[in-house]
Amino acid sequence: MLRRLLAGCLAGGLLVQSVAALTCPPDVGGPVVGRTPVSTELSGRAAAAANGAEVLEDAFYALAVLQDSYFVAVNGTWPSSIDWTGAVVETVVSGMLTTLTRSLSSNNPGSDVDWKQKENLISSVYAQVVHSFFGQDALAIANQAYDDMLWVVLGWLEATSFVRLHSELHYPGTGHDCNHLPIQLGQAxxxxxxxxxxxxxxxxxxxRAFWDLASVGWDTKLCHGGMTWNPRLTPYKNAITNELWISASIAMYQHFPNDTFEPSWAAAKGFAAKDPxxxxxxVEGYSWLKGVNMTNQQGLYVDGYHIDGTKPGNVECDQRDETVYTYNQGVILTGQRGLWSVTGSASYLEEGHRLIKSxxxxxxxxxxxxxxxxPPGGGLQPWRGIGRGGILEDQCDASGTCSQDAQAFKGIFFHxxxxxxxxIEPIVDDGMTVNMQKYRNVEATHAQTCRAYLGWVKHNVDGALETRDGAGRFGMWWGAGARTSGVxxxxxxxxxxxxxxSTDYRNKGTPQDKIWGENKWEPGSKTVKLPCHGLANGPRDLRREASADPADPNNRGRGRTVETQVGGLALLRAYWELS
Structure with a gap:
């Protein structure tokens, strides 16, 4: 259904009228308007697809494939996802809605018919996001690890950001304060x-509810602070949980600055009573993360710290796990950007750019x-720490051994x-003054530095587009194009x-030893089976439907999934937004 809506908008050039020759994405298995089928076209046009209209078109098409292939309206979920990756999918889809509404606002809405088609497209995707709110198993997530809870926080904050922006751009005068009070229908x-x-x-x-639940994970008894990863395992303070805590907390402050707490609650957490x-x-979370030394010699975040339990009374983070994952380099960027927006301290931006360059x-x-x-050659290029050949890569990509968790990682980074x-825009509260000259300098430097990343992002886009199969589904290993064999x-x-x-527990689970403890954690997994459209023919298995070519490097392991598709979408959106 979504692909048909996109086809109507794109064929008429309605989404971005300043870009000529936007044409319809193909409907898999059906007729194509204005383009050759994806299955015969992808390889030839991937190198040029990261330009202007084609990137925007490819991003819209990736969204359509994601929702049409993986979202099931019967239960309002992406049923092949697991709880936390489903929250990530909702986050990226909500972010893409923001991109869509900005694209629409950049031009005069035109005729009533044009506007109805545009609004119908956005409302259709938004309706699926709303539906996923009820499909989300909130009760189950509330009993999982603290990082799982915080993915939910970021996801619904992303949705609120879209709602506010769409209302401001297209429905002036919309809005009211929540303050977590019941709203009467008439008032609404x-x-x-x-x-x-x-x-x-x-x-x-x-x-708010999941931020409250996750706040229990903040602990000052071990390592002098920091979030604990999982309450049911031996204490482990990892990068991702702390990055999520920082990013979710500053986003909550930005979106809900008038929220109130009991003074005793704040005091019990060790947070300054004088600050929201x-x-x-x-701020405290970021200070702890910097002080604990969680980066390696390449400037990349490693996974986390154990507390050596063989030392009587030990409370220090003194056993560092050196494993590097792509998503650990991404989530903190939202926190750094938010902290800069609120405090005006340029160090947050500087440290974020330093990480991106690393x-x-x-x-x-x-x-x-x-x-x-x-230089590109016939063989496998050397591993450089978090990728090869200029393309971002997790350590499981080339061997096709990624778990469902790891398949979501690269998309998270690019989101x-x-x-x-x-x-950047100045956020000025009452009583604040802004040095506009310094602000303009920061604004220009930030924009210029981000534009310098475009060549690298485009290079990743080119590689990712090469992994799409005949149905438009992205693979996991974006650097697979140079390989002629999947072996x-x-x-x-x-x-x-x-x-x-180094323990690759995100793909292989935690070992049962004196460091990780006796309780074993396994990465989430599901059989990738989705209902057919209309549910008439029962479930179909997409794992081996992804590619008919047994030599396809992206047809190994879990194959093409909802997580790999959202990764491609997040990458394409990043290129469009940065440019």
Whole structure:
């Protein structure tokens, strides 16, 4: 259904009228208007697809494939996802809605017919986001690890951001304060001119509820602070949970600055009573993360710290796990951007750009020359720390051994890169003054630095587009284009999988030993089976439907999934927004 709506808008050039020749995306298995079928076209046009209209078109098409192939309206979920990856999917889809409404606002809406088609497209996607609120298993997530809870917070905050923006751009005068109080129907109708705004407080309440639940994970007894990953395992303070805590907290402060807390609650958490709790939590969390030394010699975030239990009375983070995952380099970017917006301290932006440059360098890309460090050849390019050949990569990609968790990681990185590099605007509260000259300098430097990343992002876009199958579904290993065979294992992927002090638990689960403890954690997994359209023929298995070519490197392991599709969408959106 969504692909048909996109076809109508794109064929008429309605989404971005300043871009000529936007044409319809193909309907898989059916006729194509204005383009050759994806299955015969992808390889030939991937190198040029990251330009202007085609990137926007590819992003819209990736969204359509994501929703038409993986979202099931019967239960309002992406049923092949697991709880936390489903929250990530909702986050990226909500972010794409923001991109859609900005694209519409950049031009005169035109005729009533044009506007109806545009609004119908956005409302159709938004309706699925609203439906996913009820499909989300909130009760189950409330009993999971603290990072799982915080993915939910970020997801619904992203949705509230879209709601506010869409209302401001297209329905002036919409809006009311939630303050977590019941809203009378009559009052809502009087104050809201866009029907979608009525869900804002519902989304906000869930974000607040899960932030409250996750706050229990903040602990000062071990390591002098920091979030604990999982309450049912041996204490482990990892990067992702703390990055999520920082980013979710500062986003809560930005979206709900008038929220109130009991003074005793804030005091019990060790947060400064003189500061709003969300801001204090974000600042304290960031200070702890910086002070605990969670980055390696390449400037990349490693996974986390254990507390050596063999030392009597030990409370220090003194056993560092050196494993590097792509998503650990991304989530903190939203926190850094938010902290800069609130405090005006340029150090947050500087540290964010430093991290991004470290990531780009560790993929084997020369930012100065805007080209890969290693020239392309016939074989596998050398591993550079978090990628090869200038393309971002997790350590499981080349061998096709990624778990469902890891399949979501690269999309998470690019979603938060997009948030970090958004154009900056001064946020001035009552009584504040802004040095406009300094602000303009920061604004220009930030924008210029983000534009310098475009060549690298485009290079990743080109690689990712090459992984799409005939149905438009993205693969996991974006650097697979140079490979002519899918036969590649951990023995010959140029990665040291047995490196000391490194445990790839996100793909292989936690070992049962004196460091990780007796309770074992396994990465989430599901059989990738989805109902057919209309549910008439029962479930179909998409794992081996992804590609008919047994030599396809992206047809191994879990194959193409909802997580790999949302990764492609997040990447394409990042390129469009940064440019």
């Amino acid at each position: 109708m009087q104050t809201s001119s866009w029907q979608g705004y009525s869900w804002l407080c519902t989304f906000a309440d869930r974000a 709790v969300y801001l204090a939590a974000a 990531v780009i360098n560790a993929t084997g890309w020369d930012l100065g020359k805007n080209t890969p460090v290693d 938060h890169l997009t948030a970090f590099c958004a154009p 590649l294992t951990e023995r010959d992927d140029d990665i040291s999988h047995m490196a000391p002090k």
